[in-house]
Amino acid sequence: MTRIIGILAGLFFSVAVLWAFVIGAYTAATEGLGEVTAEEVFHEEPIDLHLAAASPFGTWDLQQLQRGYQVYKEVCAACHSLRYVAFRDLAQLGYTEAEVKAEAASWTVPGIDPNTGEATTRPGLPTDYFPEPYPNEIAAAAANNNAIPPDLSIITKARHHGTAYLYSLLIGYRPPPPELLAQFPAAETPPGLYYNPFFPNLNLAMPPPLTTTGQVTYADGTTATIPQMSEDVAAFLTWSAEPTLVKRHQTGWPVIGFLIFATVLAFLAKKHVWSRVVPPARRREEEVL
Structure with missing residues (x-):
């Protein structure tokens, strides 16, 4: 009985997968064949x-x-x-520290009144976003x-x-x-x-x-x-x-160079380690001779 139930369950899932495949293939084949839109x-x-x-x-x-x-x-x-x-990130654009501080202060950011604890606004700091x-x-x-x-x-x-x-x-x-x-x-x-x-x-x-x-x-x-x-x-x-786009590019080239060097080194090491290993076919020939 258990075997029959397992066979029926497997048959059900097979039919479901086949049906999904047929529907997907039909949709892909007919997609775009309808009315053209603006x-x-x-x-x-x-x-x-x-x-x-x-x-x-x-x-x-x-x-x-x-x-x-x-x-x-x-x-x-x-x-x-x-x-x-953050305002401090503007230093990456070539602004000096003083310019970053002045630029941050030109913006108004949310703050807290230290005396009352109420929400207020204040000039921005370089650490603000x-x-x-x-x-x-x-x-x-x-x-x-x-x-x-x-x-x-x-x-x-x-x-x-x-x-x-x-x-x-x-x-x-x-x-x-x-x-x-x-x-x-x-x-x-x-x-x-x-x-x-x-x-x-x-x-x-x-x-x-x-x-x-x-x-x-x-x-x-x-x-x-x-x-x-x-x-x-x-x-x-x-x-x-x-x-970090430019930094990523600058870092990528040395990494690629190292990987190429390591690949060549690994290939030469493999050739050296296995150079004295006699293949089985050649060993059999030498034994016959």
Whole structure:
């Protein structure tokens, strides 16, 4: 009886696996054969953006990172947090200790009144992290058409083609093309949203943050065009997501060199150790002779 139950149970699971395989194969074969959507036709792939630190031997462009930080501070920080970055981390951008202290003090962070114990605010310290622009998610949604602005600390790691996607999104705001409404009448951009072909569903709740040349006045005199500001802030947020990128590249090459050397050394050692071992076939030949 136990054997029969085991056979039936095995047969049941086999049929279930086969059924799942058939359904999965059918879904994969028929996927994409339905009605074409506006997103499939008008969505654009991100524009390639090559940063100085992206290559294996590259380094950060510190001037660009400082410009990108300035764009974040003057434009993006009004809605987006940077909660995983501390003010002291700005020293990696080439700021001196005094400049980091002054920069931290220019921000207002939550604090506690030492006399009453009540919540208050105070100037930031280098050990503080960048403050949240909203007290909570409800306030953030209420101020942004029910869309909560994401934290930007690791945004370039959280999005496919992170750096290129962010750059393309910032420069991609435009009116919907006439072909879109002609081909898909129901794809009209709803009120409160903005057409952007680099966004997956084409309509974005975030208004264009960069709208005009000179919106930010760069300290190094660089002309602040929309593409320039977009590239700079994309570079800064790439650094915030992976500040050890250059160090990792620099460490990787010696490690690869050591592994290659160790592999060659192990191969030569193997050849030396086994060089005096006679194969069985050859041993039998020598015994016959």
